[in-house]
Amino acid sequence: MSQSHSTPVPTTLTVVGGGFAGLVAAITAAESGRTRVHLRESHHTAGGRARTADGPYKTNEGPHALYSRGPLWTWLKQRGLIGPVASVPLRATLSGAATVRFHRDGALRRMPPLPVLRLGRKQAHEAPVDTDFHTWASSLIGERHTRYAANAIGVAVFHHDPGALSARFVQERLRRVLAMPPEAKYPVGGWSSVVDRLVAHARHLGVRIDTGSRVTDTELAGAAALGPVIVATSLPAARSLLADDSLTWAGGRTALLDLGLRTRRGDAFIISDLDSPGWIERFTAQDPTLAPPGEQLVQAQLPLAPGESRSVGIARAERLLDLGLPGWRERVTHRAEALATGRTGALDLPGTTWRDRPAIDRGNGIYLAGDQVAAPGLLAEVSFNSALEAASLALHHARLHRLVEADRDTRSHRLDLKSA
Incomplete structure (x- = not known):
């Protein structure tokens, strides 16, 4: 008589990369309670570009802020993961103790030009996708003020010529950067304070986190045999790991x-x-x-x-x-x-939107997450939104994987009974 069918190996969802995208994807998958989650990070600490330097000067990799009207803020708040935050010190600004200045025509000014502020109130959908921002905005506020508006959005796009980008892309960001009261919030102690809470929450949910653990293409293939894989690295790193030259974006x-x-x-x-x-x-x-x-x-x-x-x-x-x-x-x-x-997020040129960026679903149970893939949002929100989508797709793939394994096991068991 043949042996009865064996218990199938539980599906493991592997996340490669422990930055914001990787941690959000791991937490989202673990919250489902339907699969094991293993996160691997090559650096000795998690956080990616959200790491805060150790030492007396707690620096992030360039100016960082959370935007309080975005989906990432809501998600963090629902889980109690934001912690203490500081706001733009408006009272101190008004009293002169903390001044905001705008460099225009070689001198510092107290306010941006009024045409720029008026443009910032326009809804993003009023701006065309297939026209560059400079051409579109110049017809509304003139070329000189358009140049000021385009340069003002440099804080959110990290690009030397924002006016050359898609008008819709720039206007979405200009509206939020100029919003009053300001959306920008600052985690007290630097962004690593938020990362530490994300890591602790992930581990509480049962996520296995291995730092100092670089993944090779061979190991990636092995992980994919056990379940879905979310590659939450920079796009160049994902391109190398997946040997996929199509993974590029401006x-x-x-x-x-x-x-x-x-x-x-x-x-x-x-x-x-x-x-x-x-x-x-x-x-x-x-x-x-x-x-x-x-x-x-x-x-x-x-x-x-x-x-x-x-x-x-x-x-x-x-x-x-x-x-x-x-x-x-x-x-x-x-x-x-x-x-x-290449570490400053996606930039959409005229005629493109976030939907044209590299797709999250790469096929065969491989998914991408990060700030240059097909997801909407401002700055870190792109990583966040892509992580949610990647986790959802990976969980669906894992469920199908379990059903296939269960069906194969059931058919094998029936054959065993029949041969007995």
């Missing part, structure tokens, strides 16, 4: 500058460059814990054109600092420079 190059400065009353809180894309923010204005007592943390991002060196962007940042933070050079206690290439 991104920006950005010079990053971090400064620790001895405190001086009257320093600008934000400098938004309207003459060319650029953004400088004094993060200790809303969260003093990011620098040692008596010091402040300033971070800048300056988008670079193709062929421009990091030094070009840093020089622009220094000129803005001369205007908004007088005497900053004599007050420096910490300085770091970096170049972010």
Whole structure:
């Protein structure tokens, strides 16, 4: 008499990458309670671009903020994962203790031009997809003010020429960046405080998290044999891992500058460059814990054109600092420079939308998540939305996998009984 059928091996959903997208995908899958989840991260800590540096200056990889009217904020809030946050210090701004300045025509101004503010109130659907922002907006507010508006959105697109992008893409972001009261919220202690809560929540749900665990293409194939796989890495890393040259999308190059400065009353809180894309923010204005007592943390991002060196962007940042933070050079206690290439999210050119980006479903139980794939949203919201979709598709695939295995096992058992 033959042996009875064996118990099938439980399906395992593997997540490659422990940034925001990977952690959200792992938590979403684990919350279903229908499959085991294994997350693998090559770095020694989770977080991806949401990591906060250790040490006395708690820097993120360039200026970071959560947007409180977006889906990521709602999802985090529902799970108690946001924690303490700081808001744009409007009262201090109005009193002059924390000033917002706009660099226009070589000088700092208190307000952006009124035509730019009026344009920011237009609904995104009023802007065409197949026309560049500069052409569309110039017909409404003129070329000069359109240039100011396009440069103002550099903070959200990290691109040297936002006016050349799809009008719909830019207008969606301009409307939210100029919204009042401001959407931007800042996790106290840096973004790693949110990452730590995500990791703890994932582990509480039973997610196995292995850091310092780089996945090879051979290991990926092995994981796919046990269940669905979500690749939540940068697009270049996913392209290499999956050997898929189609995984490309436009991104920006950005010079990053971090400064620790001895405190001086009257320093600008934000400098938004309207003459060319650029953004400088004094993060200790809303969260003093990011620098040692008596010091402040300033971070800048300056988008670079193709062929421009990091030094070009840093020089622009220094000129803005001369205007908004007088005497900053004599007050420096910490300085770091970096170049972010292809790590600043998706950019939609005229005639394209998020739907044209690399698809989440790659076939054969492989799914993508990240900030350059086919999902809507502002900045980190793209990673978040793609993670939800990838987890949903992966869970469906896992369910079908279990049904196929159960059916195969049942048929095998019937044959055993018949032969007996």
